[in-house]
Amino acid sequence: MASTNYQVGILGATGAVGQTFIRLLSDHPWFTVTEVVASERSAGLPYRKAANWLSGDPIPDEIADRAVKPTEPAALDCDFVFSALSSSVAGEVEADFAEAGFPVVSNAKNHRLHEDVPLLIPEVNPDHIALIDQQDWGSEGYVVTNPNCSTVGLVCGLRPLMEAFTVEAVQVTMLQATARRRRWPPNRERFLVRFTTNRSTGRTFP
Numbered sequence: 001m002a003s004t005n006y007q008v009g010i011l012g013a014t015g016a017v018g019q020t021f022i023r024l025l026s027d028h029p030w031f032t033v034t035e036v037v038a039s040e041r042s043a044g045l046p047y048r049k050a051a052n053w054l055s056g057d058p059i060p061d062e063i064a065d066r067a068v069k070p071t072e073p074a075a076l077d078c079d080f081v082f083s084a085l086s087s088s089v090a091g092e093v094e095a096d097f098a099e100a101g102f103p104v105v106s107n108a109k110n111h112r113l114h115e116d117v118p119l120l121i122p123e124v125n126p127d128h129i130a131l132i133d134q135q136d137w138g139s140e141g142y143v144v145t146n147p148n149c150s151t152v153g154l155v156c157g158l159r160p161l162m163e164a165f166t167v168e169a170v171q172v173t174m175l176q177a178t179a180r181r182r183r184w185p186p187n188r189e190r191f192l193v194r195f196t197t198n199r200s201t202g203r204t205f206p
């Protein structure tokens, strides 16, 4: 991948997260979405018919009439894939793509806890990308994941604080709803975070 105009495929392109990829990558200076990929329910349909488009903005013109591809490595022509697959299938499918030689950058949870898979937030731990050298899919493929969405925002805020303070614990309450199948009451997650000693002044924070 020597150029900076990468051709990318979106796995799970019809779902809520896949749609976000499509919105964010439209007119992107580095990436061109060349493949939209989903389940056999959607394969063969024009994207605008397969996706229940959630955004107020229209589907980008270059995507709306593109035929959705089946989730098969041999069917795709692109440099790498972003995965927005349902976690019910992401583990096996992402492994298939890595074995077929694709770099896979995933939003799904399935590979997050593998020792040789980076759980990457570029602003926080870019050096963890080196872990991909330890992966062996029998090809040039590899898998990179990101953390749960609530964790990403949290640690981006914590990172600079950790440089200035000793973080002993963190207390956070997350109230989450799902994008596609709205759920109420929302999922609730609690984390414990406590900031205490400022290394330079010795002040203690509650």
Ligand SMILES: NC(=O)c1ccc[n+]([C@@H]2O[C@H](COP(=O)([O-])OP(=O)(O)OC[C@H]3O[C@@H](n4cnc5c(N)ncnc54)[C@H](OP(=O)(O)O)[C@@H]3O)[C@@H](O)[C@H]2O)c1
Residues within 6 Å of the ligand: 011, 012, 013, 014, 015, 016, 017, 018, 037, 038, 039, 040, 041, 042, 043, 050, 071, 084, 085, 086, 087, 089, 090, 107, 108, 109, 146, 147, 148, 149, 150, 179, 180
């Ligand atoms: N890290 C984060 O920030 C973050 C945030 C939210 C969600 N997520 C994760 O992102 C993923 C997608 O979430 P979502 O809310 O977008 O889900 P979703 O709306 O249900 O979309 C799921 C996608 O997976 C496809 N799919 C389902 N079964 C398949 C199969 N057997 N073969 C191939 N494709 C299949 C669906 O295609 P069809 O439309 O054809 O069925 C659809 O495109 C999940 O793993 C979720 O946990 C991550």
